[in-house]
Amino acid sequence: MTGLGSLRRLLAEPEARAPAPEVCELCATPVPEQHPHLVQVVDRRMLCACGPCAFLFDNPGAGGGEYRRVPDRYLSDPGFDLTAAQWEALQIPVGLAFFLRNSARDEIVACYPGPAGATESELSLTAWASGVGAGRLAAELAPDVEALLVRRQEKGGTDERSGPGGCLLVPIDACYRLVGLVRLHWKGFDGGAVAWREIDAFFAELHELARPLPQGG
Secondary structure (H helix, E strand, C coil): CCCHHHHHHHHHHHHHCCCCCCECCCCCCECCCCCCEEEECCCCEEEECCHHHHHHCCCCCHHHHCEEECCCCCEECCCCCCCHHHHHHHCCCCCEEEEEEECCCCEEEEEEEECCEEEEECCCHHHHHHCHHHCHHHHHCCCCCEEEEEECCCCCCCCCCCCCCEEEEEEHHHHHHHHHHHHHHCECCCEHHHHHHHHHHHHHHHHHHCEECCCCC
């Protein structure tokens, strides 16, 4: 990616992709609803791909590294949690955020979903290194195509959420699914019961898919 505008276009893309049928954006072959994705690294664009075209980019160096295939692995670290102070240091106003390593800018980008889409948040190196970046999942993170998705567990008060929280390593397109879900269902200041029920179900699904990192791994 060459600038913030490109990142914002990528983060807003899930809603723009609603029309069907979808086709592979490399060869124009029709693709099913569940299909692979590629990230165009420099322009930070996500592309739908058919199986054969996606297979060509299984190797990160294929095609000169212009495209990278989004993997389908989900990992969790049950022993990792952020303290209240670490959350505050992130300066993210909601309890949902995802972090990706942008290879074009050689930095970590923090984003959070909201009713208007995804917002990029300022993230200091200290806040990253002492918080999410200190976990074992951060060492596993593949640039551009994976993200660390974090949900804060609220305790007490009227905003208490009972759904699964914690930190997960997920394909980047899973984060865009979350962005689209929030945009679709969020109502009012706190989102409303429907939005949080959908968010709970989304995280429950991801936790079912996630493979725990081995202890000491």
